[in-house]
Amino acid sequence: MSRRSRNDKYEPINWHEIFQRIDSDEDGFILRSELKQYLLRTPVSEVPLSDDMVDSMLYHVDYNNDGFINLQEFYGLVNVPVDAKTRSVVQRTLVATAFSIAPRSQVSHGDRHYIAEYSCCPPPLxxxxxxxxxxxxxxxxxxxxxxxxxxxxxxxxxxxxxxxxxxxxxxxxxxxxxxxxxxxxxxxxxxxxxxxxxxxxxxxxxxxxxxxxxxxxxxxxxxxxxxxxxxxxxxxxxxxxxxxxxxxxxxxxxxxxxxxxxxxxxxxxxxxxxxxxxxxxxxxxxxxxxxxxxxxxxxxxxxxxxxxxxxxxxxxxxxxxxxxxxxxxxxxxxxxxxxxxxxxxxxxxxxxxxxxxxxxxxxxxxxxxxxxxx
Structure with missing residues (x-):
């Protein structure tokens, strides 16, 4: 392996760019429920992330508990305080997700903001x-x-x-x-x-x-x-x-x-x-x-x-x-x-x-x- 390829491999990841790619409607927010689905359905290792683990991590970094992940909270997810192996899987999954999402002209989660607000807790009485x-x-x-x-x-x-x-x-x-x-x-x-x-x-x-x-x-x-x-x-x-x-x-x-x-x-x-x-x-x-x-x-x-x-x-x-x-x-x-x-x-x-x-x-x-x- 050449020195150039080794340097490319360990080049620091631009997490701001990754966030912008996942934030396909460019409003500065990613739906927490949508990000969860991304993490669960983009396996990058033989041991995929579990549903409970992803829920726990997203809840931990969603500081204001508004159901959205902003850029600051996204940085918290990248550096989530778990073991190094799990953190590595999360980071690789986010990168894979960012480059697998279709451009905004084809799909945008902005149209699903309103649907995400529907709630039966408390029920409509x-x-x-x-x-x-x-x-x-x-x-x-x-x-x-x-x-x-x-x-x-x-x-x-x-x-x-x-x-x-x-x-x-x-x-x-x-x-x-x-x-x-x-x-x-x-x-x-x-x-x-x-x-x-x-x-x-x-x-x-x-x-x-x-x-x-x-x-x-x-x-x-x-x-x-x-x-x-x-x-x-x-x-x-x-x-x-x-x-x-x-x-x-x-x-x-x-x-x-x-x-x-x-x-x-x-x-x-x-x-x-x-x-x-x-x-x-x-x-x-x-x-x-x-x-x-x-x-x-x-x-x-x-x-x-x-x-x-x-x-x-x-x-x-x-x-x-x-x-x-x-x-x-x-x-x-x-x-x-x-x-x-x-x-x-x-x-x-x-x-x-x-x-x-x-x-x-x-x-x-x-x-x-x-x-x-x-």
Whole structure:
């Protein structure tokens, strides 16, 4: 063996270059779970690294326990405090991995950042619990009123319903979400909430989803009370549409980190277009409907604006920060304006007095010929 080849053999390894090769999307981070798979499936000796050993080493060097390995932590992995033979295997495996990874044009783990955030620990409980509560309230009124059907029962006298005559009972602006006008209405809201809410909760956690859901419900009742001031209101459609819009906010914030981003956007645009088309058809043909499209729209707008503020942004850019604060400002302006109209200028939109005179509930219903909207 020549002197030159021997020097080449023992030439120091440029670990920064190795890190950059493995960091195929050049964001300065390598997914810990992905690096583990690299180490396990790139054997360089007859005795491969074990699963437990790799887990232990990566946990040891991931100092902030964020699930990613940065350059400093990578240097720690290269010099991991184990026996010399194991350390040599780790180093050789990292080198082999770096030169076996396809270029970024062919594969990039950046698109898997969002998937890595999915977690069932703790399990998503908020959305299932809300849906269970809505089903339980529906069953209670179906039993007590002795009626169940596609569009019944409607518990007009319930303390939970949004009653335009009793606007001083402020809880009604939110509690109406637990009531539904028939099992068709209930099932549609429950299915939508489970379908769009659980994936969000697994990434963004329950308290963010609770803020969005309740804000959408509140926005729906405030908007319906102003644009259809004589109607009663039941249903969680405002909250459901807030969750749908939150998916759009999520796509905006985490576009680069999210797989199938165009597919997700296309599905959301299809849902929005369908609802807008139905609303336009109903308006043009002056068709009477029990659906409050304005509550749907209000919930959607709030979900989009507030979603950009409350949802997690996995990789924050300057324009996203500006968009977030702009969304929060618009949301606060809309909510404050709606509350001011409710309190100071109720006559402008034709609202009833905030509390009725002392008279039987049946008399109030006889005076109010408007149908319930959902």
């Amino acid at each position: 908020l959305i299932p619990l809300l849906c269970t509560a809505e089903v339980g309230v529906f069953v209670y009124y179906a039993v007590t009123m002795g009626d169940v059907g596609p569009y019944s029962p409607v518990p007009w006298s319930s303390p939970l319903i949004y009653n335009p005559h009793r606007r001083l009972e402020l809880w009604r602006f939110i509690s109406y979400m637990f009531l539904h006008a028939g099992y068709v209405h209930l099932l549609s809201n429950v299915i939508v909430a489970l379908f769009v809410g659980i994936p969000l909760e697994m990434v963004h956690h329950w308290w963010r989803l609770l803020i969005l859901y309740v804000a959408g419900v509140l926005a729906g009742s405030l908007a319906a009370s102003m644009f259809d001031p004589q109607s009663y209101l039941v249903g969680a459609s405002g909250g459901c549409y807030a969750l749908i819009a939150a998916h759009l906010a999520n796509i905006i914030l985490n576009w680069a980190e999210m797989p199938f981003n165009w597919v997700r956007l296309l599905v959301l645009v299809t849902l929005m277009t369908t609802d807008i088309a139905v609303f336009a058809y109903m308006t043009i043909n002056e068709t009477t409907t029990r659906v409050s499209y304005v509550a749907h729209l209000a919930g959607f707008v709030v979900g989009l604006l507030l979603g950009m503020v409350t949802l997690r942004n996995l990789r924050e850019h300057r324009w996203e920060i500006i968009l977030k604060w702009l969304g929060l400002a618009v949301f606060l302006c809309l909510i404050i304006a709606a509350i001011v109209i409710q309190v100071v200028f109720p006559d402008v939109v034709g609202l009833y007095p905030p509390m009725p005179a002392r008279q039987p509930f049946q008399n109030l219903m006889a005076e109010n010929t408007s149908e319930i909207i959902v």
